[in-house]
Amino acid sequence: MTGSGGDARDRHVPVLRDRCVALLAPALAEPGAVVVDGTLGMGGHSEALLEACPQAVLVGIDRDPDALELAGRRLAPFGERVRLVHAVYDEMPAVLERLGLGPAQGVLLDLGVSSLQLDEAGRGFAYSVDAPLDMRMDQTTGPTAADVLNTYEVRDLARVIARYGEEKFARRIAENVVRARAVAPFETSARLVELIRDSIPAPARRTGGNPAKRTFQALRIEVNRELEVLERAVPAALDSLAVSGRVVVMAYHSLEDRIVKHALADGARSTTPPGLPVELPEHAPVLRLLTRGAETATESEIAANPRAASVRLRAAERVRAGRGGAPARGRTHTRGDAA
Incomplete structure (x- = not known):
């Protein structure tokens, strides 16, 4: 594997980078806030989040050892604010537990094949x-x-x-x-x-x-096994979110987007039994959708980054604990603890 942080920056244009940051940043303002990039790739989204959210700690997960090496070089200037883990993103709750971190305030999933994998001919x-x-x-x-x-x-x-x-x-x-x-x-x-x-x-x-x-x-x-992993990973991401935490998912074909759409819609739906005059607190929605349907890239972004042409972005905020989600508890670490 060859390259440097500069190489990663030159080779990788993160899809909808600014929109991802805008959606996640409100949940990452407090010291020690944890954001999980479950599909780290070459680290472009992670770099933008760390720059925009100086109080946040990043957990970067990728199954590709080459991606972890290249992203590690790119993110090295952020020092102890970064933890990189070789794992598949459906293992997110176990990764956070192993690192001694509480629920995450932000989760980003950029699905499909990465720029690194497409660009490496071999x-x-x-x-x-x-x-x-x-x-x-x-x-x-x-x-x-x-x-x-x-x-x-x-x-x-x-x-x-x-x-x-x-x-x-x-x-x-x-x-x-x-x-x-x-x-x-x-x-x-x-x-x-x-x-x-x-x-x-x-x-x-x-x-x-x-x-x-x-x-x-x-x-x-x-x-x-991408779709099998994704079917486990979206609930795992929601389970990993603290109350007021946010999740952003970008899909690139209809099979992925359908799984994401249904999982977020289910979380945003009341489960109060039909016929009851009031909504019971324990049946209230767990999520609030932050996007109206799926957002797509603008013509100017597609012109600058053709890989954005098929993206479908969906986002949600966790509004309460329950239904298998992360418990309503305070963070179990300080910024120093997360290093």
């Missing part, structure tokens, strides 16, 4: 370059995309491509993969890209960008 995330079919966010563990392609039965591979890539030619692609791997196993991306192109009828290839995009997305989600 990781296999990009369909535009020939590279080993890896696609693991944490290259120290788990099966690769090549393992999926070379071992899944047709029905399982078709299910993955259809569900996670929303690819209507999934069955044809899966059948062609199984046929091709009988000749030679899949190792690098160029062969897969060519097979996908040949599997999709010419009229369908003329629209929607590179025809390999959907299948590569599906393989990446399967390899990293």
Whole structure:
């Protein structure tokens, strides 16, 4: 791994950075306030939050050791205000407990593949370059995309491509993969890209960008169990929030956004049984939504940062404890304790 903090800053333009800071900053004004960046990446959002909220302590979580190294260099000037942890973001409550920190005042989740992973050709995330079919966010563990392609039965591979890539030619692609791997196993991306192109009828290839995009997305989600993790991670993030704490989540495709939308909407809904004349306190909403639907990037931001084109941002504030959330208690540390 090469690079420096300056390299990270040059390579990474954080999506909706200013909006994320504006939404989280009101909850991070007190000394020792804890903000968790559950998807640290190259640390751009974390850097902005630490600069804007000088009283806050940051816990940065990422499953990618390379990201932790690069972000660590970028965030080194903030010294003891930063704690970086190699973990998956659905482990957030356990991470905070292990660090001896109380409930967080802010949580940020920037979902999907990071700029670092897309830009490192050898990781296999990009369909535009020939590279080993890896696609693991944490290259120290788990099966690769090549393992999926070379071992899944047709029905399982078709299910993955259809569900996670929303690819209507999934069955044809899966059948062609199984046929091709009988000749030679899949190792690098160029062969897969060519097979996908040949599997999709010419009229369908003329629209929607590179025809390999959907299948590569599906393989990446399967390899990293992204949706399974997300289904656990949003409740974990809400459980980690103190009362008056805020959560901001950015999703980049409909499958992710649907999970986030439903989790936040459920938290903002009263559970008082129908027919009761008053809302019972224990059934009052746990969350207050801070965004009306999903917010998107402006045209100017997309022009400056094309990766913002598909973002959907949702945010909420915790208004009370209960329903499995963080207990209504004071912070258990001081700023010095969090160092």
